[in-house]
Amino acid sequence: MFKPLLLSIFLATPALSQTAPVLEVTTTMIADRKAVFATVESVDTLTARTRIGGTIAELMVDEGDSVAAGEVLALVVNDQMAPQIASASSQADALEAELVQAREDLARAEDLFERGIVAQTRLDQAQTAVAVLEGRLAAANQARDVLVQQEREGAVLAPAAGRVLDVRSPQGSVMLPGEPVAIIASDRYLLRLNLPERHARTIAEGDEIEVAGAALGADVAPTGVIVQVYPRIENGRVIADAEVDGLGSFFVGERVRVHVTVERRETIILPRAYISTRFGNDFVTVETEEGRHDIVVLLGAETPQGVEILTGLSVGDRVVRP
Missing domain, CATH: 2.40.50.100 (RNA polymerase II/Efflux pump adaptor protein, barrel-sandwich hybrid domain)
Structure with missing residues:
Protein backbone atom coordinates (compact mmCIF):
# COMPACT_ATOMS: atom_id res chain seq x y z
CA MET A 1 0.00 0.00 0.00
CA PHE A 2 1.46 3.26 -1.07
CA LYS A 3 1.15 6.38 0.99
CA PRO A 4 0.39 9.52 -0.99
CA LEU A 5 3.39 11.79 -1.43
CA LEU A 6 2.59 15.37 -0.68
CA LEU A 7 4.84 18.04 -2.19
CA SER A 8 4.63 21.50 -0.77
CA ILE A 9 6.14 24.21 -3.01
CA PHE A 10 6.89 27.56 -1.42
CA LEU A 11 7.61 30.44 -3.74
CA ALA A 12 9.33 33.12 -1.74
CA THR A 13 11.01 36.37 -2.65
CA PRO A 14 14.09 37.20 -0.61
CA ALA A 15 13.44 40.11 1.66
CA LEU A 16 15.31 43.31 0.93
CA SER A 17 17.59 44.42 3.69
CA GLN A 18 16.30 47.46 5.43
CA THR A 19 19.86 48.54 6.07
CA ALA A 20 20.87 48.55 2.38
CA PRO A 21 22.70 51.82 1.57
CA VAL A 22 20.54 54.35 -0.22
CA LEU A 23 22.07 56.72 -2.76
CA GLU A 24 20.34 59.90 -3.85
CA VAL A 25 20.89 60.67 -7.52
CA THR A 26 22.76 63.92 -8.28
CA THR A 27 24.58 65.29 -11.28
CA THR A 28 28.34 65.36 -11.67
CA MET A 29 30.48 67.50 -13.94
CA ILE A 30 32.58 65.29 -16.24
CA ALA A 31 34.95 66.01 -19.08
CA ASP A 32 34.48 64.57 -22.54
CA ARG A 33 37.84 63.50 -23.92
CA LYS A 34 38.72 63.11 -27.57
CA ALA A 35 41.47 60.93 -28.99
CA VAL A 36 43.64 62.79 -31.50
CA PHE A 37 47.06 62.35 -33.01
CA ALA A 38 49.85 64.72 -32.04
CA THR A 39 53.32 65.08 -33.50
CA VAL A 40 56.62 65.61 -31.72
CA GLU A 41 57.91 69.06 -32.69
CA SER A 42 60.79 71.25 -31.66
CA VAL A 43 59.92 74.54 -29.97
CA ASP A 44 62.33 76.37 -32.29
CA ASP A 79 89.95 81.93 -52.39
CA GLN A 80 90.01 85.70 -52.88
CA MET A 81 90.45 86.43 -49.19
CA ALA A 82 94.06 85.21 -48.90
CA PRO A 83 95.45 87.48 -51.67
CA GLN A 84 93.51 90.44 -50.27
CA ILE A 85 94.89 89.84 -46.78
CA ALA A 86 98.42 89.49 -48.18
CA SER A 87 98.06 92.75 -50.13
CA ALA A 88 96.76 94.59 -47.06
CA SER A 89 99.61 93.21 -44.96
CA SER A 90 102.21 94.33 -47.52
CA GLN A 91 100.73 97.81 -47.63
CA ALA A 92 100.80 98.04 -43.85
CA ASP A 93 104.43 96.85 -43.75
CA ALA A 94 105.45 99.49 -46.33
CA LEU A 95 103.73 102.24 -44.37
CA GLU A 96 105.38 101.08 -41.18
CA ALA A 97 108.81 101.31 -42.85
CA GLU A 98 108.02 104.82 -44.09
CA LEU A 99 106.92 105.77 -40.58
CA VAL A 100 110.21 104.54 -39.10
CA GLN A 101 112.11 106.73 -41.59
CA ALA A 102 109.84 109.71 -40.92
CA ARG A 103 110.42 109.44 -37.16
CA GLU A 104 114.19 109.40 -37.73
CA ASP A 105 113.88 112.52 -39.93
CA LEU A 106 111.81 114.17 -37.19
CA ALA A 107 114.45 113.37 -34.59
CA ARG A 108 117.19 114.95 -36.76
CA ALA A 109 115.03 117.98 -37.46
CA GLU A 110 114.44 118.49 -33.74
CA ASP A 111 118.18 118.27 -33.08
CA LEU A 112 119.02 120.76 -35.84
CA PHE A 113 116.27 123.12 -34.68
CA GLU A 114 117.61 123.13 -31.13
CA ARG A 115 121.05 124.08 -32.48
CA GLY A 116 119.50 126.79 -34.65
CA ILE A 117 120.52 125.27 -37.93
CA VAL A 118 117.02 124.81 -39.43
CA ALA A 119 113.91 126.92 -39.19
CA GLN A 120 110.59 126.12 -37.48
CA THR A 121 109.08 125.31 -40.87
CA ARG A 122 111.38 122.34 -41.39
CA LEU A 123 110.44 120.95 -37.98
CA ASP A 124 106.73 121.39 -38.63
CA GLN A 125 107.03 119.53 -41.94
CA ALA A 126 108.74 116.58 -40.26
CA GLN A 127 106.07 116.41 -37.53
CA THR A 128 103.28 116.53 -40.13
CA ALA A 129 104.86 113.71 -42.14
CA VAL A 130 104.99 111.49 -39.05
CA ALA A 131 101.33 112.21 -38.15
CA VAL A 132 100.16 111.48 -41.71
CA LEU A 133 102.02 108.17 -41.87
CA GLU A 134 100.69 107.14 -38.45
CA GLY A 135 97.14 107.72 -39.66
CA ARG A 136 97.70 105.83 -42.91
CA LEU A 137 99.26 102.90 -41.03
CA ALA A 138 96.32 102.73 -38.61
CA ALA A 139 93.86 102.71 -41.52
CA ALA A 140 95.83 99.96 -43.29
CA ASN A 141 95.91 97.83 -40.15
CA GLN A 142 92.16 98.23 -39.69
CA ALA A 143 91.52 97.26 -43.32
CA ARG A 144 93.65 94.15 -42.83
CA ASP A 145 91.80 93.30 -39.60
CA VAL A 146 88.47 93.54 -41.45
CA LEU A 147 89.68 91.07 -44.06
CA VAL A 148 91.01 88.71 -41.39
CA GLN A 149 87.67 88.87 -39.56
CA GLN A 150 85.80 88.12 -42.79
CA GLU A 151 88.02 85.08 -43.28
CA ARG A 152 87.20 83.93 -39.75
CA GLU A 153 83.48 84.31 -40.52
CA GLY A 154 83.84 81.45 -42.95
CA ALA A 155 83.14 79.20 -39.95
CA VAL A 156 79.39 78.35 -39.94
CA LEU A 157 78.28 78.23 -36.29
CA SER A 186 66.39 73.11 -30.49
CA ASP A 187 66.73 70.66 -27.61
CA ARG A 188 63.27 71.52 -26.22
CA TYR A 189 60.44 69.38 -27.61
CA LEU A 190 56.64 69.47 -27.36
CA LEU A 191 53.56 67.77 -28.78
CA ARG A 192 51.61 69.65 -31.47
CA LEU A 193 47.90 68.82 -31.58
CA ASN A 194 45.54 69.36 -34.53
CA LEU A 195 41.89 69.55 -33.46
CA PRO A 196 38.67 70.24 -35.39
CA GLU A 197 37.71 73.90 -35.26
CA ARG A 198 34.53 73.15 -33.29
CA HIS A 199 36.77 72.54 -30.28
CA ALA A 200 38.62 75.86 -30.63
CA ARG A 201 36.68 77.55 -27.81
CA THR A 202 36.61 74.57 -25.46
CA ILE A 203 40.37 74.03 -25.08
CA ALA A 204 42.62 76.43 -23.23
CA GLU A 205 46.11 76.81 -21.84
CA GLY A 206 46.59 74.73 -18.72
CA ASP A 207 44.32 71.87 -19.82
CA GLU A 208 45.75 68.43 -19.13
CA ILE A 209 46.21 65.81 -21.83
CA GLU A 210 46.77 62.06 -21.54
CA VAL A 211 49.57 60.53 -23.59
CA ALA A 212 49.58 56.99 -24.95
CA GLY A 213 52.95 56.39 -23.34
CA ALA A 214 53.28 52.84 -24.64
CA ALA A 215 53.88 54.24 -28.10
CA LEU A 216 56.88 56.30 -26.98
CA GLY A 217 58.30 54.34 -24.08
CA ALA A 218 58.49 54.52 -20.32
CA ASP A 219 60.59 57.71 -20.26
CA VAL A 220 57.67 59.81 -21.49
CA ALA A 221 55.33 61.22 -18.84
CA PRO A 222 51.73 59.87 -19.01
CA THR A 223 50.27 63.37 -18.93
CA GLY A 224 51.10 66.80 -20.29
CA VAL A 225 49.79 70.36 -20.20
CA ILE A 226 48.65 72.57 -23.06
CA VAL A 227 50.93 75.63 -23.05
CA GLN A 228 49.71 77.45 -26.16
CA VAL A 229 46.63 77.55 -28.38
CA TYR A 230 47.28 79.26 -31.70
CA PRO A 231 44.64 81.88 -32.60
CA ARG A 232 44.64 81.07 -36.31
CA ILE A 233 42.48 78.27 -37.76
CA GLU A 234 43.79 76.68 -40.97
CA ASN A 235 41.89 74.17 -43.09
CA GLY A 236 39.29 73.76 -40.37
CA ARG A 237 41.86 72.81 -37.73
CA VAL A 238 43.02 74.54 -34.56
CA ILE A 239 46.60 73.93 -33.43
CA ALA A 240 47.74 73.65 -29.81
CA ASP A 241 51.10 72.85 -28.22
CA ALA A 242 51.49 70.70 -25.10
CA GLU A 243 54.56 70.17 -22.95
CA VAL A 244 55.32 66.57 -21.96
CA ASP A 245 58.39 65.50 -20.01
CA GLY A 246 60.70 62.98 -21.65
CA LEU A 247 60.29 63.92 -25.33
CA GLY A 248 63.89 64.95 -25.90
CA SER A 249 65.12 61.65 -27.37
CA PHE A 250 62.44 61.12 -30.03
CA PHE A 251 62.19 61.90 -33.70
CA VAL A 252 60.79 65.24 -34.78
CA GLY A 253 57.52 64.52 -36.58
CA GLU A 254 56.84 61.26 -34.72
CA ARG A 255 53.10 60.73 -34.16
CA VAL A 256 51.47 59.69 -30.89
CA ARG A 257 47.87 59.38 -29.78
CA VAL A 258 46.69 61.65 -26.97
CA HIS A 259 43.38 62.31 -25.23
CA VAL A 260 42.35 65.91 -24.74
CA THR A 261 39.36 67.41 -22.94
CA VAL A 262 37.08 69.05 -25.51
CA GLU A 263 33.92 69.66 -23.44
CA ARG A 264 32.59 69.56 -19.87
CA ARG A 265 28.99 68.64 -19.06
CA GLU A 266 26.71 67.56 -16.21
CA THR A 267 25.56 63.96 -16.09
CA ILE A 268 24.46 61.25 -13.65
CA ILE A 269 27.23 58.94 -12.40
CA LEU A 270 26.30 55.77 -10.50
CA PRO A 271 28.70 53.28 -8.88
CA ARG A 272 28.83 49.94 -10.64
CA ALA A 273 27.68 48.13 -7.48
CA TYR A 274 24.23 49.73 -7.80
CA ILE A 275 23.68 48.28 -11.28
CA SER A 276 22.60 44.73 -12.08
CA THR A 277 22.37 43.04 -15.47
CA ARG A 278 19.77 40.45 -16.37
CA PHE A 279 18.91 39.05 -19.80
CA GLY A 280 21.10 41.64 -21.49
CA ASN A 281 19.40 44.61 -19.80
CA ASP A 282 20.80 46.86 -17.06
CA PHE A 283 18.60 47.49 -14.01
CA VAL A 284 18.69 49.86 -11.04
CA THR A 285 16.60 49.45 -7.90
CA VAL A 286 14.75 52.67 -7.03
CA GLU A 287 13.10 53.31 -3.67
CA THR A 288 9.82 55.26 -3.75
CA GLU A 289 6.93 55.85 -1.35
CA GLU A 290 5.17 52.81 -2.84
CA GLY A 291 8.21 50.59 -2.29
CA ARG A 292 11.17 49.41 -4.27
CA HIS A 293 11.13 48.43 -7.90
CA ASP A 294 13.62 47.83 -10.69
CA ILE A 295 13.87 50.11 -13.72
CA VAL A 296 15.83 49.71 -16.93
CA VAL A 297 18.64 52.20 -17.51
CA LEU A 298 20.86 52.96 -20.47
CA LEU A 299 24.54 53.07 -19.56
CA GLY A 300 27.19 55.34 -21.00
CA ALA A 301 30.93 55.51 -20.59
CA GLU A 302 32.91 54.23 -17.64
CA THR A 303 34.48 56.92 -15.43
CA PRO A 304 36.71 56.73 -12.35
CA GLN A 305 33.66 57.52 -10.20
CA GLY A 306 31.38 54.93 -11.79
CA VAL A 307 29.17 54.48 -14.85
CA GLU A 308 27.36 57.26 -16.69
CA ILE A 309 23.57 56.86 -16.75
CA LEU A 310 22.15 58.19 -20.01
CA THR A 311 18.44 57.52 -19.42
CA GLY A 312 16.22 55.98 -16.75
CA LEU A 313 17.12 58.07 -13.68
CA SER A 314 16.40 61.61 -12.64
CA VAL A 315 17.97 63.92 -10.10
CA GLY A 316 16.53 63.21 -6.65
CA ASP A 317 15.77 59.50 -7.22
CA ARG A 318 16.78 57.22 -4.35
CA VAL A 319 18.73 54.19 -5.49
CA VAL A 320 19.56 51.13 -3.39
CA ARG A 321 21.98 48.33 -4.03
CA PRO A 322 20.38 45.27 -5.60
Missing part, protein backbone atom coordinates in the same frame (compact mmCIF):
# COMPACT_ATOMS: atom_id res chain seq x y z
CA THR A 45 63.74 75.31 -35.66
CA LEU A 46 66.82 77.35 -36.53
CA THR A 47 68.89 77.69 -39.68
CA ALA A 48 72.69 77.81 -39.69
CA ARG A 49 73.68 80.14 -42.54
CA THR A 50 76.90 81.25 -44.19
CA ARG A 51 78.20 84.74 -43.41
CA ILE A 52 80.53 85.05 -46.40
CA GLY A 53 80.52 83.71 -49.94
CA GLY A 54 82.83 80.90 -50.91
CA THR A 55 83.16 77.13 -51.10
CA ILE A 56 82.40 74.68 -48.30
CA ALA A 57 85.84 73.22 -47.72
CA GLU A 58 84.88 71.12 -44.69
CA LEU A 59 81.55 69.84 -43.33
CA MET A 60 81.65 68.67 -39.71
CA VAL A 61 78.05 67.46 -39.08
CA ASP A 62 75.47 65.08 -40.48
CA GLU A 63 71.73 64.55 -39.99
CA GLY A 64 70.91 63.42 -36.46
CA ASP A 65 74.03 64.84 -34.79
CA SER A 66 73.65 66.74 -31.55
CA VAL A 67 75.41 70.11 -31.50
CA ALA A 68 76.12 72.78 -28.91
CA ALA A 69 75.50 76.47 -29.31
CA GLY A 70 78.38 78.09 -31.19
CA GLU A 71 79.82 74.80 -32.44
CA VAL A 72 81.46 74.95 -35.90
CA LEU A 73 79.30 73.07 -38.40
CA ALA A 74 81.14 73.85 -41.63
CA LEU A 75 84.04 75.90 -42.96
CA VAL A 76 83.53 78.19 -45.96
CA VAL A 77 86.70 79.28 -47.77
CA ASN A 78 86.88 82.22 -50.17
CA ALA A 158 75.32 76.48 -34.67
CA PRO A 159 72.81 79.19 -33.60
CA ALA A 160 71.61 77.09 -30.62
CA ALA A 161 72.03 73.72 -28.98
CA GLY A 162 69.95 70.94 -30.52
CA ARG A 163 69.86 68.23 -33.16
CA VAL A 164 70.65 68.55 -36.86
CA LEU A 165 67.50 67.77 -38.85
CA ASP A 166 68.78 68.43 -42.35
CA VAL A 167 72.06 69.35 -44.05
CA ARG A 168 71.15 71.56 -46.99
CA SER A 169 74.58 72.07 -48.56
CA PRO A 170 77.13 69.25 -48.97
CA GLN A 171 80.87 69.70 -48.94
CA GLY A 172 82.17 71.43 -52.05
CA SER A 173 79.08 73.56 -52.58
CA VAL A 174 79.58 77.14 -53.73
CA MET A 175 77.73 79.41 -51.30
CA LEU A 176 76.57 83.00 -51.27
CA PRO A 177 76.31 85.01 -48.03
CA GLY A 178 73.18 84.04 -46.08
CA GLU A 179 72.57 80.66 -47.73
CA PRO A 180 71.46 77.81 -45.40
CA VAL A 181 73.88 75.05 -44.50
CA ALA A 182 71.93 73.06 -41.87
CA ILE A 183 68.54 73.03 -40.11
CA ILE A 184 68.74 72.57 -36.34
CA ALA A 185 65.92 71.67 -33.95
Whole structure:
Protein backbone atom coordinates (compact mmCIF):
# COMPACT_ATOMS: atom_id res chain seq x y z
CA MET A 1 0.00 0.00 0.00
CA PHE A 2 1.46 3.26 -1.07
CA LYS A 3 1.15 6.38 0.99
CA PRO A 4 0.39 9.52 -0.99
CA LEU A 5 3.39 11.79 -1.43
CA LEU A 6 2.59 15.37 -0.68
CA LEU A 7 4.84 18.04 -2.19
CA SER A 8 4.63 21.50 -0.77
CA ILE A 9 6.14 24.21 -3.01
CA PHE A 10 6.89 27.56 -1.42
CA LEU A 11 7.61 30.44 -3.74
CA ALA A 12 9.33 33.12 -1.74
CA THR A 13 11.01 36.37 -2.65
CA PRO A 14 14.09 37.20 -0.61
CA ALA A 15 13.44 40.11 1.66
CA LEU A 16 15.31 43.31 0.93
CA SER A 17 17.59 44.42 3.69
CA GLN A 18 16.30 47.46 5.43
CA THR A 19 19.86 48.54 6.07
CA ALA A 20 20.87 48.55 2.38
CA PRO A 21 22.70 51.82 1.57
CA VAL A 22 20.54 54.35 -0.22
CA LEU A 23 22.07 56.72 -2.76
CA GLU A 24 20.34 59.90 -3.85
CA VAL A 25 20.89 60.67 -7.52
CA THR A 26 22.76 63.92 -8.28
CA THR A 27 24.58 65.29 -11.28
CA THR A 28 28.34 65.36 -11.67
CA MET A 29 30.48 67.50 -13.94
CA ILE A 30 32.58 65.29 -16.24
CA ALA A 31 34.95 66.01 -19.08
CA ASP A 32 34.48 64.57 -22.54
CA ARG A 33 37.84 63.50 -23.92
CA LYS A 34 38.72 63.11 -27.57
CA ALA A 35 41.47 60.93 -28.99
CA VAL A 36 43.64 62.79 -31.50
CA PHE A 37 47.06 62.35 -33.01
CA ALA A 38 49.85 64.72 -32.04
CA THR A 39 53.32 65.08 -33.50
CA VAL A 40 56.62 65.61 -31.72
CA GLU A 41 57.91 69.06 -32.69
CA SER A 42 60.79 71.25 -31.66
CA VAL A 43 59.92 74.54 -29.97
CA ASP A 44 62.33 76.37 -32.29
CA THR A 45 63.74 75.31 -35.66
CA LEU A 46 66.82 77.35 -36.53
CA THR A 47 68.89 77.69 -39.68
CA ALA A 48 72.69 77.81 -39.69
CA ARG A 49 73.68 80.14 -42.54
CA THR A 50 76.90 81.25 -44.19
CA ARG A 51 78.20 84.74 -43.41
CA ILE A 52 80.53 85.05 -46.40
CA GLY A 53 80.52 83.71 -49.94
CA GLY A 54 82.83 80.90 -50.91
CA THR A 55 83.16 77.13 -51.10
CA ILE A 56 82.40 74.68 -48.30
CA ALA A 57 85.84 73.22 -47.72
CA GLU A 58 84.88 71.12 -44.69
CA LEU A 59 81.55 69.84 -43.33
CA MET A 60 81.65 68.67 -39.71
CA VAL A 61 78.05 67.46 -39.08
CA ASP A 62 75.47 65.08 -40.48
CA GLU A 63 71.73 64.55 -39.99
CA GLY A 64 70.91 63.42 -36.46
CA ASP A 65 74.03 64.84 -34.79
CA SER A 66 73.65 66.74 -31.55
CA VAL A 67 75.41 70.11 -31.50
CA ALA A 68 76.12 72.78 -28.91
CA ALA A 69 75.50 76.47 -29.31
CA GLY A 70 78.38 78.09 -31.19
CA GLU A 71 79.82 74.80 -32.44
CA VAL A 72 81.46 74.95 -35.90
CA LEU A 73 79.30 73.07 -38.40
CA ALA A 74 81.14 73.85 -41.63
CA LEU A 75 84.04 75.90 -42.96
CA VAL A 76 83.53 78.19 -45.96
CA VAL A 77 86.70 79.28 -47.77
CA ASN A 78 86.88 82.22 -50.17
CA ASP A 79 89.95 81.93 -52.39
CA GLN A 80 90.01 85.70 -52.88
CA MET A 81 90.45 86.43 -49.19
CA ALA A 82 94.06 85.21 -48.90
CA PRO A 83 95.45 87.48 -51.67
CA GLN A 84 93.51 90.44 -50.27
CA ILE A 85 94.89 89.84 -46.78
CA ALA A 86 98.42 89.49 -48.18
CA SER A 87 98.06 92.75 -50.13
CA ALA A 88 96.76 94.59 -47.06
CA SER A 89 99.61 93.21 -44.96
CA SER A 90 102.21 94.33 -47.52
CA GLN A 91 100.73 97.81 -47.63
CA ALA A 92 100.80 98.04 -43.85
CA ASP A 93 104.43 96.85 -43.75
CA ALA A 94 105.45 99.49 -46.33
CA LEU A 95 103.73 102.24 -44.37
CA GLU A 96 105.38 101.08 -41.18
CA ALA A 97 108.81 101.31 -42.85
CA GLU A 98 108.02 104.82 -44.09
CA LEU A 99 106.92 105.77 -40.58
CA VAL A 100 110.21 104.54 -39.10
CA GLN A 101 112.11 106.73 -41.59
CA ALA A 102 109.84 109.71 -40.92
CA ARG A 103 110.42 109.44 -37.16
CA GLU A 104 114.19 109.40 -37.73
CA ASP A 105 113.88 112.52 -39.93
CA LEU A 106 111.81 114.17 -37.19
CA ALA A 107 114.45 113.37 -34.59
CA ARG A 108 117.19 114.95 -36.76
CA ALA A 109 115.03 117.98 -37.46
CA GLU A 110 114.44 118.49 -33.74
CA ASP A 111 118.18 118.27 -33.08
CA LEU A 112 119.02 120.76 -35.84
CA PHE A 113 116.27 123.12 -34.68
CA GLU A 114 117.61 123.13 -31.13
CA ARG A 115 121.05 124.08 -32.48
CA GLY A 116 119.50 126.79 -34.65
CA ILE A 117 120.52 125.27 -37.93
CA VAL A 118 117.02 124.81 -39.43
CA ALA A 119 113.91 126.92 -39.19
CA GLN A 120 110.59 126.12 -37.48
CA THR A 121 109.08 125.31 -40.87
CA ARG A 122 111.38 122.34 -41.39
CA LEU A 123 110.44 120.95 -37.98
CA ASP A 124 106.73 121.39 -38.63
CA GLN A 125 107.03 119.53 -41.94
CA ALA A 126 108.74 116.58 -40.26
CA GLN A 127 106.07 116.41 -37.53
CA THR A 128 103.28 116.53 -40.13
CA ALA A 129 104.86 113.71 -42.14
CA VAL A 130 104.99 111.49 -39.05
CA ALA A 131 101.33 112.21 -38.15
CA VAL A 132 100.16 111.48 -41.71
CA LEU A 133 102.02 108.17 -41.87
CA GLU A 134 100.69 107.14 -38.45
CA GLY A 135 97.14 107.72 -39.66
CA ARG A 136 97.70 105.83 -42.91
CA LEU A 137 99.26 102.90 -41.03
CA ALA A 138 96.32 102.73 -38.61
CA ALA A 139 93.86 102.71 -41.52
CA ALA A 140 95.83 99.96 -43.29
CA ASN A 141 95.91 97.83 -40.15
CA GLN A 142 92.16 98.23 -39.69
CA ALA A 143 91.52 97.26 -43.32
CA ARG A 144 93.65 94.15 -42.83
CA ASP A 145 91.80 93.30 -39.60
CA VAL A 146 88.47 93.54 -41.45
CA LEU A 147 89.68 91.07 -44.06
CA VAL A 148 91.01 88.71 -41.39
CA GLN A 149 87.67 88.87 -39.56
CA GLN A 150 85.80 88.12 -42.79
CA GLU A 151 88.02 85.08 -43.28
CA ARG A 152 87.20 83.93 -39.75
CA GLU A 153 83.48 84.31 -40.52
CA GLY A 154 83.84 81.45 -42.95
CA ALA A 155 83.14 79.20 -39.95
CA VAL A 156 79.39 78.35 -39.94
CA LEU A 157 78.28 78.23 -36.29
CA ALA A 158 75.32 76.48 -34.67
CA PRO A 159 72.81 79.19 -33.60
CA ALA A 160 71.61 77.09 -30.62
CA ALA A 161 72.03 73.72 -28.98
CA GLY A 162 69.95 70.94 -30.52
CA ARG A 163 69.86 68.23 -33.16
CA VAL A 164 70.65 68.55 -36.86
CA LEU A 165 67.50 67.77 -38.85
CA ASP A 166 68.78 68.43 -42.35
CA VAL A 167 72.06 69.35 -44.05
CA ARG A 168 71.15 71.56 -46.99
CA SER A 169 74.58 72.07 -48.56
CA PRO A 170 77.13 69.25 -48.97
CA GLN A 171 80.87 69.70 -48.94
CA GLY A 172 82.17 71.43 -52.05
CA SER A 173 79.08 73.56 -52.58
CA VAL A 174 79.58 77.14 -53.73
CA MET A 175 77.73 79.41 -51.30
CA LEU A 176 76.57 83.00 -51.27
CA PRO A 177 76.31 85.01 -48.03
CA GLY A 178 73.18 84.04 -46.08
CA GLU A 179 72.57 80.66 -47.73
CA PRO A 180 71.46 77.81 -45.40
CA VAL A 181 73.88 75.05 -44.50
CA ALA A 182 71.93 73.06 -41.87
CA ILE A 183 68.54 73.03 -40.11
CA ILE A 184 68.74 72.57 -36.34
CA ALA A 185 65.92 71.67 -33.95
CA SER A 186 66.39 73.11 -30.49
CA ASP A 187 66.73 70.66 -27.61
CA ARG A 188 63.27 71.52 -26.22
CA TYR A 189 60.44 69.38 -27.61
CA LEU A 190 56.64 69.47 -27.36
CA LEU A 191 53.56 67.77 -28.78
CA ARG A 192 51.61 69.65 -31.47
CA LEU A 193 47.90 68.82 -31.58
CA ASN A 194 45.54 69.36 -34.53
CA LEU A 195 41.89 69.55 -33.46
CA PRO A 196 38.67 70.24 -35.39
CA GLU A 197 37.71 73.90 -35.26
CA ARG A 198 34.53 73.15 -33.29
CA HIS A 199 36.77 72.54 -30.28
CA ALA A 200 38.62 75.86 -30.63
CA ARG A 201 36.68 77.55 -27.81
CA THR A 202 36.61 74.57 -25.46
CA ILE A 203 40.37 74.03 -25.08
CA ALA A 204 42.62 76.43 -23.23
CA GLU A 205 46.11 76.81 -21.84
CA GLY A 206 46.59 74.73 -18.72
CA ASP A 207 44.32 71.87 -19.82
CA GLU A 208 45.75 68.43 -19.13
CA ILE A 209 46.21 65.81 -21.83
CA GLU A 210 46.77 62.06 -21.54
CA VAL A 211 49.57 60.53 -23.59
CA ALA A 212 49.58 56.99 -24.95
CA GLY A 213 52.95 56.39 -23.34
CA ALA A 214 53.28 52.84 -24.64
CA ALA A 215 53.88 54.24 -28.10
CA LEU A 216 56.88 56.30 -26.98
CA GLY A 217 58.30 54.34 -24.08
CA ALA A 218 58.49 54.52 -20.32
CA ASP A 219 60.59 57.71 -20.26
CA VAL A 220 57.67 59.81 -21.49
CA ALA A 221 55.33 61.22 -18.84
CA PRO A 222 51.73 59.87 -19.01
CA THR A 223 50.27 63.37 -18.93
CA GLY A 224 51.10 66.80 -20.29
CA VAL A 225 49.79 70.36 -20.20
CA ILE A 226 48.65 72.57 -23.06
CA VAL A 227 50.93 75.63 -23.05
CA GLN A 228 49.71 77.45 -26.16
CA VAL A 229 46.63 77.55 -28.38
CA TYR A 230 47.28 79.26 -31.70
CA PRO A 231 44.64 81.88 -32.60
CA ARG A 232 44.64 81.07 -36.31
CA ILE A 233 42.48 78.27 -37.76
CA GLU A 234 43.79 76.68 -40.97
CA ASN A 235 41.89 74.17 -43.09
CA GLY A 236 39.29 73.76 -40.37
CA ARG A 237 41.86 72.81 -37.73
CA VAL A 238 43.02 74.54 -34.56
CA ILE A 239 46.60 73.93 -33.43
CA ALA A 240 47.74 73.65 -29.81
CA ASP A 241 51.10 72.85 -28.22
CA ALA A 242 51.49 70.70 -25.10
CA GLU A 243 54.56 70.17 -22.95
CA VAL A 244 55.32 66.57 -21.96
CA ASP A 245 58.39 65.50 -20.01
CA GLY A 246 60.70 62.98 -21.65
CA LEU A 247 60.29 63.92 -25.33
CA GLY A 248 63.89 64.95 -25.90
CA SER A 249 65.12 61.65 -27.37
CA PHE A 250 62.44 61.12 -30.03
CA PHE A 251 62.19 61.90 -33.70
CA VAL A 252 60.79 65.24 -34.78
CA GLY A 253 57.52 64.52 -36.58
CA GLU A 254 56.84 61.26 -34.72
CA ARG A 255 53.10 60.73 -34.16
CA VAL A 256 51.47 59.69 -30.89
CA ARG A 257 47.87 59.38 -29.78
CA VAL A 258 46.69 61.65 -26.97
CA HIS A 259 43.38 62.31 -25.23
CA VAL A 260 42.35 65.91 -24.74
CA THR A 261 39.36 67.41 -22.94
CA VAL A 262 37.08 69.05 -25.51
CA GLU A 263 33.92 69.66 -23.44
CA ARG A 264 32.59 69.56 -19.87
CA ARG A 265 28.99 68.64 -19.06
CA GLU A 266 26.71 67.56 -16.21
CA THR A 267 25.56 63.96 -16.09
CA ILE A 268 24.46 61.25 -13.65
CA ILE A 269 27.23 58.94 -12.40
CA LEU A 270 26.30 55.77 -10.50
CA PRO A 271 28.70 53.28 -8.88
CA ARG A 272 28.83 49.94 -10.64
CA ALA A 273 27.68 48.13 -7.48
CA TYR A 274 24.23 49.73 -7.80
CA ILE A 275 23.68 48.28 -11.28
CA SER A 276 22.60 44.73 -12.08
CA THR A 277 22.37 43.04 -15.47
CA ARG A 278 19.77 40.45 -16.37
CA PHE A 279 18.91 39.05 -19.80
CA GLY A 280 21.10 41.64 -21.49
CA ASN A 281 19.40 44.61 -19.80
CA ASP A 282 20.80 46.86 -17.06
CA PHE A 283 18.60 47.49 -14.01
CA VAL A 284 18.69 49.86 -11.04
CA THR A 285 16.60 49.45 -7.90
CA VAL A 286 14.75 52.67 -7.03
CA GLU A 287 13.10 53.31 -3.67
CA THR A 288 9.82 55.26 -3.75
CA GLU A 289 6.93 55.85 -1.35
CA GLU A 290 5.17 52.81 -2.84
CA GLY A 291 8.21 50.59 -2.29
CA ARG A 292 11.17 49.41 -4.27
CA HIS A 293 11.13 48.43 -7.90
CA ASP A 294 13.62 47.83 -10.69
CA ILE A 295 13.87 50.11 -13.72
CA VAL A 296 15.83 49.71 -16.93
CA VAL A 297 18.64 52.20 -17.51
CA LEU A 298 20.86 52.96 -20.47
CA LEU A 299 24.54 53.07 -19.56
CA GLY A 300 27.19 55.34 -21.00
CA ALA A 301 30.93 55.51 -20.59
CA GLU A 302 32.91 54.23 -17.64
CA THR A 303 34.48 56.92 -15.43
CA PRO A 304 36.71 56.73 -12.35
CA GLN A 305 33.66 57.52 -10.20
CA GLY A 306 31.38 54.93 -11.79
CA VAL A 307 29.17 54.48 -14.85
CA GLU A 308 27.36 57.26 -16.69
CA ILE A 309 23.57 56.86 -16.75
CA LEU A 310 22.15 58.19 -20.01
CA THR A 311 18.44 57.52 -19.42
CA GLY A 312 16.22 55.98 -16.75
CA LEU A 313 17.12 58.07 -13.68
CA SER A 314 16.40 61.61 -12.64
CA VAL A 315 17.97 63.92 -10.10
CA GLY A 316 16.53 63.21 -6.65
CA ASP A 317 15.77 59.50 -7.22
CA ARG A 318 16.78 57.22 -4.35
CA VAL A 319 18.73 54.19 -5.49
CA VAL A 320 19.56 51.13 -3.39
CA ARG A 321 21.98 48.33 -4.03
CA PRO A 322 20.38 45.27 -5.60
